[in-house]
Amino acid sequence: xxxxxxxxxxxxxxxxxxxxxxxxxxxxxxxxxxxxxxxxxxxxxxxxxxxxxxxxxxxxxxxxxxxxxxxxxxxxxxxxxxxxxxxxxxxxxxxxxxxxxxxxxxxxxxxxxxxxxxxxxxxxxxxxxxxxxxxxxxxxxxxxxxxxxxxxxxxxxxxxxxxxxxxxxxxxxxxxxxxxxxxxxxxxxxxxxxxxxxxxxxxxxxxxxxxxxxxxxxxxxxxxxxxxxxxxxxxxxxxxxxxxxxxxxxxxxxxxxxxxxxxxxxxxxxxxxxxxxxxxxxxxxxxxxxxxxxxxxxxxxxxxxxxxxxxxxxxxxxxxxxxxxxxxxxxxxxxxxxxxxxxxxxxxxxxxxxxxxxxxxxxxxxxxxxxxxxxxxxxxxxxxxxxxxxxxxxxxxxxxxxxxxxxxxxxxxxxxxxxxxxxxxxxxxxxxxxxxxxxxxxxxxxxxxxxxxxxxxxxxxxxxxxxxxxxxx
Amino acid sequence: xxxxxxxxxxxxxxxxxxxxxxxxxxxxxxxxxxxxxxxxxxxxxxxxxxxxxxxxxxxxxxxxxxxxxxxxxxxxxxxxxxxxxxxxxxxxxxxxxxxxxxxxxxxxxxxxxxxxxxxxxxxxxxxxxxxxxxxxxxxxxxxxxxxxxxxxxxxxxxxxxxxxxxxxxxxxxxxxxxxxxxxxxxxxxxxxxxxxxxxxxxxxxx
Numbered sequence: 001x002x003x004x005x006x007x008x009x010x011x012x013x014x015x016x017x018x019x020x021x022x023x024x025x026x027x028x029x030x031x032x033x034x035x036x037x038x039x040x041x042x043x044x045x046x047x048x049x050x051x052x053x054x055x056x057x058x059x060x061x062x063x064x065x066x067x068x069x070x071x072x073x074x075x076x077x078x079x080x081x082x083x084x085x086x087x088x089x090x091x092x093x094x095x096x097x098x099x100x101x102x103x104x105x106x107x108x109x110x111x112x113x114x115x116x117x118x119x120x121x122x123x124x125x126x127x128x129x130x131x132x133x134x135x136x137x138x139x140x141x142x143x144x145x146x147x148x149x150x151x152x153x154x155x156x157x158x159x160x161x162x163x164x165x166x167x168x169x170x171x172x173x174x175x176x177x178x179x180x181x182x183x184x185x186x187x188x189x190x191x192x193x194x195x196x197x198x199x200x201x202x203x204x205x206x207x208x209x210x211x212x213x214x215x216x217x218x219x220x221x222x223x224x225x226x227x228x229x230x231x232x233x234x235x236x237x238x239x240x241x242x243x244x245x246x247x248x249x250x251x252x253x254x255x256x257x258x259x260x261x262x263x264x265x266x267x268x269x270x271x272x273x274x275x276x277x278x279x280x281x282x283x284x285x286x287x288x289x290x291x292x293x294x295x296x297x298x299x300x301x302x303x304x305x306x307x308x309x310x311x312x313x314x315x316x317x318x319x320x321x322x323x324x325x326x327x328x329x330x331x332x333x334x335x336x337x338x339x340x341x342x343x344x345x346x347x348x349x350x351x352x353x354x355x356x357x358x359x360x361x362x363x364x365x366x367x368x369x370x371x372x373x374x375x376x377x378x379x380x381x382x383x384x385x386x387x388x389x390x391x392x393x394x395x396x397x398x399x400x401x402x403x404x405x406x407x408x409x410x411x412x413x414x415x416x417x418x419x420x421x422x423x424x425x426x427x428x429x430x431x432x433x434x435x436x437x438x439x440x441x442x443x444x445x446x447x448x449x450x451x452x453x454x455x456x457x458x459x460x461x462x463x464x465x466x467x468x469x470x471x472x473x
Numbered sequence: 474x475x476x477x478x479x480x481x482x483x484x485x486x487x488x489x490x491x492x493x494x495x496x497x498x499x500x501x502x503x504x505x506x507x508x509x510x511x512x513x514x515x516x517x518x519x520x521x522x523x524x525x526x527x528x529x530x531x532x533x534x535x536x537x538x539x540x541x542x543x544x545x546x547x548x549x550x551x552x553x554x555x556x557x558x559x560x561x562x563x564x565x566x567x568x569x570x571x572x573x574x575x576x577x578x579x580x581x582x583x584x585x586x587x588x589x590x591x592x593x594x595x596x597x598x599x600x601x602x603x604x605x606x607x608x609x610x611x612x613x614x615x616x617x618x619x620x621x622x623x624x625x626x627x628x629x630x631x632x633x634x635x636x637x638x639x640x641x642x643x644x645x646x647x648x649x650x651x652x653x654x655x656x657x658x659x660x661x662x663x664x665x666x667x668x669x670x671x672x673x674x675x676x677x678x679x
Contacts, residue, residue, distance in 0.1 A: 039594070040561065040592050041592075043584075043585065043591065043592045043593070043594065044585075046594045046595065048594075048595055048597060050598045053519065053520075053594050053596070054520070054523065054524070054594050055519045055520025055521055055522075055523045055524070055594070056519065056520050058520060058523040059520060059523065117518035117519065118518075119517060119518065119520060120553065121517040121522065121553040121555055122553055123558060183615055183619075185608055185611050185612055185615060186608055186611075189608055189612070191552050191553075191612065191615050191616065191619070192552050192553045194552075195548075195549060195550065195551060195552050195554070195619070195620075196545055196548035196549045196550070196551045196552075196554055197545040197548055197554070199551065199552065199553050199554040200528075200548075200554040200556050203553070203554065204558075261530075262530040262531040262532050262535075262542075263528060263530060263531075263556070264528065264542065264543050264544050264545045264547070264548060265545065266545070335530075335532050408534040409532065409533055409534035410534075411533055411534070411537055415537060416537060417534065417537045417538050421538075421563050422588070422590070425561070425562070425592070426590075428561075
């Protein structure tokens with residue numbers, strides 16, 4: 001398994017390409033989110049085109065954010081962690097290329113399929129079955145590359161980040177495959193193996209409460225790799241990380257049931273879901289606090305290095321998202337919040353996820369060292385825009401939920417509902433304007449990032465040309 | 474629950490047991506007829522579940538509005554389940570009775586002519602496209618194999634029954650079909666008969 005030395009450079013290129021794609025998908029999906037929010041506020045904007053109608057674009061947007069931004073950033077980090085831990089370039093260059101192109105193919109094909117209406121109808125896993133198959137293959141390729149590269153390491157002991165990534169690789173595969181088993185009817189149509197309530201349960205089990213769901217382990221793995229390097233400090237507690245890793249892996253399997261309270265599911269499964277949702281609080285918070293303690297309140301350095309700020313904010317929002325999910329796992333609170341707008345929208349979770357991904361992109365893109373680092377001022381601005389944007393979205397979602405919940409369950413003396421539906425729906429307008437503002441902050445942040453990255457890349461290529469002219473190889 | 478005489482097969486038996494409790498149909502539960510099944514597919518295709526739920530929860534605010542909560546057995550033939558997880562519009566398990574078929578057609582074509590500040594998008598193309606009935610037989614066969622009690626003659630007749638029907642008609646047939654619970658299946662038949670007639674009378678546009 002020996003690879004030519006210049007191959008390592010090309011592997012950095014793959015990581016950079018993945019990171020750039022992640023940035024692109026993030027920007028596109030956030031723009032789309034702004035558009036969808038605007039269409040709901042001013043429905044006359046709607047283009048009346050089948051391919052671009054709300055019901056088809058909404059899943060496209062969440063999928064592009066979760067799989068495009070989150071997934072690409074995650075795969076880039078997995079490759080990076082493997083390479084760094086093993087001190088060895090990635091094995092099987094063919095597979096690496098397949099993973100890069102395959103994952104982008106998943107998102108492009110999946111998005112086109114959703115626009116054409118070939119959705120599988122499964123929450124957060126709406127791509128039709130051929131795309132699911134491709135996704136599974138890419139995931140297997142990524143796992144293979146990770147494990148074979150890791151095999152080459154000289155220090156036997158695995159760093160914690162690797163444990164998290166292994167957990168993520170296995171759990172995502174397991175959940176993805178189990179929840180999307182179907183009987184294909186045609187290339188775009190399939191009938192799921194499970195029916196009715198069981199299908200609903202598995203759909204939620206897969207989508208899960210996002211912070212504890214699909215990618216959570218991977219994202220924490222990413223941060224636990226990057227934090228110590230960025231701060232030049234060891235992780236606050238290795239043991240705490242390992243303990244919370246195992247409890248998260250064992251408990252995560254049961255996440256998702258909080259979305260199913262007061263549903264047709266049998267009582268015992270709802271109770272189990274509640275118990276698991278509450279127990280998850282401990283490892284979730286431990287992970288967040290462990291990371292924050294690694295930063296160790298060193299505010300001075302945070303001001304100098306806005307990337308640390310970004311990582312800290314991501315950890316805080318991850319902690320908040322865990323807390324929110326735990327609150328929602330308590331049955332009466334869940335009943336209260338399950339109102340007209342549905343359960344709390346996953347603004348918090350998606351915010352944390354997007355923030356961790358973006359922080360990782362800033363961390364990964366400069367490898368191999370760009371001669372010109374990013375403008376720290378722009379990173380700081382991006383971080384503040386992301387924080388403000390997420391706060392606005394989360395606040396708006398809480399405001400809608402609490403207000404609508406109150407009205408939804410208010411009954412008049414004769415047992416009839418006190419408020420008409422349109423009165424309840426109308427309360428969402430102002431919070432939706434706030435969400436629009438929050439999403440716009442995020443879009444602006446992504447634009448700043450694009451400008452920043454483009455600048456740094458342009459600078460580095462001129463520098464490389466200069467140095468090539470100066471010292472011919 | 475299957476009889477467990479081989480303890481080492483506990484895993485598979487437990488999962489099938491779980492599946493049986495969750496997916497045993499209630500007595501007299503009828504699977505969707507061909508037209509409503511096509512309608513369900515359009516509901517999924519257009520992503521109506523992004524804004525509408527189709528599950529009445531066991532909570533006062535819910536059953537005061539939409540009637541009794543469903544049980545797992547009422548949903549036993551739903552593949553995939555389209556519960557949805559957000560209510561930007563009403564729950565659609567049971568359509569409100571104050572609006573008739575014609576109202577629903579106009580509303581679907583252009584919601585704001587009926588509800589001025591509705592945020593629902595219009596679906597004009599559902600009135601221009603007609604069903605081809607290409608996959609309906611294959612789908613019904615598969616559902617039959619998975620336990621839905623379709624008769625063979627029903628499946629054979631399905632493609633010709635749905636061919637040429639406007640998609641909007643099928644979609645509304647689906648929403649009507651599930652708007653009654655399984656105890657009053659004769660109104661279901663009446664409703665689906667009525668939709669077929671109204672299709673012939675009103676043509677494809679409202």
